[in-house]
Amino acid sequence: MGLLSEGSPLSWEETKKLANHVREHGVSQFINLYKRLRDRQDDVLKWGDEVEYVIVKFDSEKKQAKLSLRAKEILDELNEKEKQDPTGVKSLWRPEYGAYMVEGTPGQPYGGLMAHFNIVEANMKYRREEVQKYLNHDEAILTLTSFPRLGCEDFTYPPSKPTPNEGATRSLFFPDDAIFPGHPRFKTLSQNIRERRGEKVAINLPIYKDVNTVIPVDDSYLHSKAALPDHVYMDAMGFGMGCCCLQLTFQACNIEEARTLYDQLTPLCPIMLALTAASPLHRGFMTDVDCRWNIISSSVDCRTEEERGLKPLKENKFVINKSRYDSIDSYLSCQGAKYNDVPLIYDEAILEKLKNNGIDHLLAQHIAHLFIRDTVSLFSEKVHQDDEKDTDHFENIQSTNWQTMRFKPPPPNSTIGWRVEFRPCEIQITDFENAAVVCFVVLLTRVILSYQLNFIIPISKVDENMQNAQKRGACLNQKFWFRKDITTQVSPPEANKCCQSTTNCDMTLCDQFIPLTVNEIINGKEGEFPGLIPLINNYLSGMDVDADTHCTIQQYLKFIQKRAAGDILTTASWIRKYVMSHPDYKQDSKISDEINYDLLKRVNGIQEGLISCPELLGYSTMSKTKESIPTALTKEVC
Amino acid sequence: MENILSSSKTVLINTGNILALNDLTKNPGQNPTEELKEAINITLKDFKNLERTDFKPDPYLVISRQHDDLTSKMSEHELADLKIGLKVFVNSDNEVYLTEALDKAFTVLNVSSVQNVIVSYNHLIPQNDHIGKLQNIWKVLEMYTKNKKIGQIGLADLEEGMFRAIYEWADVKPSIIQINLATCCVVPPTLQAFCKDNEVQLLTHSDPPGKDLYSDSLKIM
Numbered sequence: 001m002g003l004l005s006e007g008s009p010l011s012w013e014e015t016k017k018l019a020n021h022v023r024e025h026g027v028s029q030f031i032n033l034y035k036r037l038r039d040r041q042d043d044v045l046k047w048g049d050e051v052e053y054v055i056v057k058f059d060s061e062k063k064q065a066k067l068s069l070r071a072k073e074i075l076d077e078l079n080e081k082e083k084q085d086p087t088g089v090k091s092l093w094r095p096e097y098g099a100y101m102v103e104g105t106p107g108q109p110y111g112g113l114m115a116h117f118n119i120v121e122a123n124m125k126y127r128r129e130e131v132q133k134y135l136n137h138d139e140a141i142l143t144l145t146s147f148p149r150l151g152c153e154d155f156t157y158p159p160s161k162p163t164p165n166e167g168a169t170r171s172l173f174f175p176d177d178a179i180f181p182g183h184p185r186f187k188t189l190s191q192n193i194r195e196r197r198g199e200k201v202a203i204n205l206p207i208y209k210d211v212n213t214v215i216p217v218d219d220s221y222l223h224s225k226a227a228l229p230d231h232v233y234m235d236a237m238g239f240g241m242g243c244c245c246l247q248l249t250f251q252a253c254n255i256e257e258a259r260t261l262y263d264q265l266t267p268l269c270p271i272m273l274a275l276t277a278a279s280p281l282h283r284g285f286m287t288d289v290d291c292r293w294n295i296i297s298s299s300v301d302c303r304t305e306e307e308r309g310l311k312p313l314k315e316n317k318f319v320i321n322k323s324r325y326d327s328i329d330s331y332l333s334c335q336g337a338k339y340n341d342v343p344l345i346y347d348e349a350i351l352e353k354l355k356n357n358g359i360d361h362l363l364a365q366h367i368a369h370l371f372i373r374d375t376v377s378l379f380s381e382k383v384h385q386d387d388e389k390d391t392d393h394f395e396n397i398q399s400t401n402w403q404t405m406r407f408k409p410p411p412p413n414s415t416i417g418w419r420v421e422f423r424p425c426e427i428q429i430t431d432f433e434n435a436a437v438v439c440f441v442v443l444l445t446r447v448i449l450s451y452q453l454n455f456i457i458p459i460s461k462v463d464e465n466m467q468n469a470q471k472r473g474a475c476l477n478q479k480f481w482f483r484k485d486i487t488t489q490v491s492p493p494e495a496n497k498c499c500q501s502t503t504n505c506d507m508t509l510c511d512q513f514i515p516l517t518v519n520e521i522i523n524g525k526e527g528e529f530p531g532l533i534p535l536i537n538n539y540l541s542g543m544d545v546d547a548d549t550h551c552t553i554q555q556y557l558k559f560i561q562k563r564a565a566g567d568i569l570t571t572a573s574w575i576r577k578y579v580m581s582h583p584d585y586k587q588d589s590k591i592s593d594e595i596n597y598d599l600l601k602r603v604n605g606i607q608e609g610l611i612s613c614p615e616l617l618g619y620s621t622m623s624k625t626k627e628s629i630p631t632a633l634t635k636e637v638c
Numbered sequence: 639m640e641n642i643l644s645s646s647k648t649v650l651i652n653t654g655n656i657l658a659l660n661d662l663t664k665n666p667g668q669n670p671t672e673e674l675k676e677a678i679n680i681t682l683k684d685f686k687n688l689e690r691t692d693f694k695p696d697p698y699l700v701i702s703r704q705h706d707d708l709t710s711k712m713s714e715h716e717l718a719d720l721k722i723g724l725k726v727f728v729n730s731d732n733e734v735y736l737t738e739a740l741d742k743a744f745t746v747l748n749v750s751s752v753q754n755v756i757v758s759y760n761h762l763i764p765q766n767d768h769i770g771k772l773q774n775i776w777k778v779l780e781m782y783t784k785n786k787k788i789g790q791i792g793l794a795d796l797e798e799g800m801f802r803a804i805y806e807w808a809d810v811k812p813s814i815i816q817i818n819l820a821t822c823c824v825v826p827p828t829l830q831a832f833c834k835d836n837e838v839q840l841l842t843h844s845d846p847p848g849k850d851l852y853s854d855s856l857k858i859m
Contacts, residue, residue: 451663487660530666538666538673541819541844544723544754550842551823624823632813632837 007379009188012195018383019374025385026393027350030367030409031357033391037410038255043417046109046251049438051124052244052427053131053141055100056600057157060138064593065600066157067100067147072182074134075102091127095180097241100156102131102141109251115633117442118549121435121625128431128607140604143434145292145426145571146243148281148591148599150174151234164223170200172223173283174236185377189400190237192376193302202226203234203298206288208280208472208576212588217285232285240299240325243279243292246434248422248441249408256333257449258418259363262407263336264448266328267455267482268441269404269424270465274474274518275563276437278426278571284596286579286589290572291426291470297323300402302376317372318345324373325402327466329459332362332407335488341458344369370401404466428571430607432621436556443553444532447539453486457513473573476566479515484529522564533557546633552623562618574616578602648698652746653677654706671846709748722752725794725816725843728759731771733778740782751787755779756816758794760847772796772804780810790814794843798829805836812838819844
């Protein structure tokens with residue numbers, strides 16, 4: 001979830017006093033690191049995935065499934081292995097927000113070989129099996145975006161109680177004991193976000209109205225004025241940060257390529273969110289949304305009433321239109337510059353300071369915009385730093401701006417280059433699905449760079465797409481703004497024509513945005529749009545790909561194609577369908593203990609390959625994934 | 639144009655960097671034959687638009703696009719950082735053709751060596767002694783390998799027995815066998831094992847059978 005500094009957290013009052021200190025030094029630290037690293041060249045493509053898991057405990061007698069708060073115990077074991085063999089382990093494990101969550105990544109990043117696509121799924125399997133060794137017989141490790149009964153009575157094991165009047169969260173539903181106890185960051189963030197905001201966070205999700213659904217959905221509105229009666233109300237950071245997702249990181253060859261990837265992947269964020277939609281159930285209810293995004297966004301929304309525009313500005317400096325967790329607000333490449341159509345908020349003085357230090361306008365305004373946020377977690381040992389060497393204050397703000405994309409400078413004193421994180425995807429039930437999503441996105445970056453494609457649309461249209469992507473059934477039913485002509489190669493005669501004309505070139509045919517479905521974007525639309533998968537296949541036909549890897553990739557791409565086309569269900573649609581056909585479901589939008597238990601048992605069975613589920617996965621889900629790359633293929637880099 | 643074409647016995651069409659052809663990028667669903675046909679069409683059209691008559695068809699006429707960026711794209715990188723692979727489609731074991739094709743490719747790319755070359759040998763009319771003809775072709779490739787002009791050499795669409803026979807016989811062993819993408823999930827286990835044991839790369843392609851590629855593309859002319 002971000003930087004884990006060791007030490008003792010400061011109270012909110014102390015943290016608040018140091019907000020400008022962190023801001024000032026964070027900006028200086030960025031300036032210094034930029035000067036050191038701006039010209040760094042020739043890093044090779046490396047990439048990796050991050051998968052978040054929950055540990056679930058099944059009680060087969062009572063037909064109950066609970067979140068097991070044993071993440072710390074299990075992580076201690078996993079981290080011990082890493083400590084003994086830091087470079088040899090095949091996976092790395094880190095804590096996450098929930099006391100029931102773990103995050104796993106491959107031990108080493110993947111590289112530029114085509115054959116790397118064939119070891120992703122095997123490594124994901126390995127990770128799962130590795131955790132399974134430390135589980136009790138009645139526990140399972142699941143990749144579940146949202147636990148359906150999170151925040152319901154006794155949803156944890158051991159049981160824990162919310163503490164509405166004390167502690168970090170003060171939620172009616174989410175106990176502090178469900179926050180990861182092994183590092184102070186998580187509780188501190190919860191407490192400081194609540195204190196900064198001046199009240200608890202408020203999340204209201206529209207209920208899915210079934211024939212027997214009763215409004216108000218429960219008595220939350222009697223306990224909190226923030227609760228909307230026809231919505232599922234949630235009031236804790238844990239409802240958002242306690243969700244799981246799938247993230248990707250790419251290392252670019254230099255800062256320019258990183259900017260290009262950051263911008264080009266931005267319009268794909270809502271598309272991938274809709275395609276991977278996996279979280280219709282929250283706090284024991286069926287909601288009318290398919291994705292976690294807005295939930296997390298609200299769950300860490302530290303803006304005060306003034307900043308949210310509800311009161312005139314007095315204490316605060318800016319009215320800010322988004323939470324610190326949301327889609328990005330500006331492009332970074334020259335190509336993207338003219339599509340930054342949403343006014344960016346920043347402190348003029350910070351912008352000037354960045355620009356006076358040789359940072360171009362696009363990057364300067366991006367950094368200045370990140371730094372409108374205050375620190376919400378500060379450790380006493382980290383207050384005073386050497387701005388020439390340290391980057392903690394920069395990272396402090398950077399890592400608490402949770403956006404769809406993240407632009408990451410190289411860490412100090414490392415061999416790592418400029419990187420870009422891709423953060424919108426929801427986690428899927430099986431390793432096959434997650435590997436498919438990962439390989440699809442990585443292949444897309446190769447296609448973007450090889451064909452010099454341009455997907456950029458105005459930021460305001462990306463924002464619109466982000467909201468539409470989360471609606472129920474968006475993958476099948478919604479239309480998304482997309483760029484009509486994604487080619488950029490201009491032959492000289494056309495370029496001349498463009499420059500001679502008196503009208504603005506930007507508004508010509510080559511700059512049209514059309515509404516397309518996910519299916520049309522992924523599979524193409526005759527005469528209108530080529531389709532991302534046909535482009536990937538075309539790219540692959542020109543590469544040296546070994547037979548097993550290509551077989552695996554083809555399975556992944558076919559799976560993505562079927563999901564996009566609606567031939568198979570998204571995870572969210574499948575979950576809805578399962579619930580609605582469950583005998584215990586009373587058409588009242590409620591997820592009982594028994595439904596929850598059966599659903600998660602089914603999820604676990606599918607994940608383990610014991611239950612086939614063609615309506616979710618299709619019929620061909622056996623890839624040729626293997627643990628390592630054959631020696632014949634390691635000799636050359638493609 | 640017509641005059642130039644009719645006075646030339648041999649024509650070499652260089653489509654250049656087809657990744658830069660927007661019309662191809664916008665239509666990625668085409669199979670490689672269609673793609674090649676379109677690339678040739680685009681190249682011919684571009685050549686026609688030049689309206690020049692001073693071409694010397696000696697030793698043969700070279701048709702290329704005037705704004706092709708192949709060499710400038712290549713020069714953006716150190717040669718050592720590039721991986722260059724060639725695939726040659728031949729329908730004759732006449733060593734002159736293969737040599738000419740390879741040398742011309744080296745000239746067009748402005749390089750003195752490439753990482754790998756894969757040969758797809760298909761004759762238009764079924765003939766006897768397929769293996770003997772493959773051996774003739776292979777000897778040419780071996781010569782280039784020995785002269786350090788090619789790193790690795792391989793063959794496409796060869797039935798397993800034939801590939802093994804060439805492997806056993808060859809002086810420079812094949813490093814690559816290329817199979818059609820359609821069969822990549824059902825590779826015979828014996829071939830898998832053979833490749834693994836001998837560190838042969840088992841790679842895929844999505845090219846149509848050689849003779850289709852020929853006849854369809856030639857019709858354009």
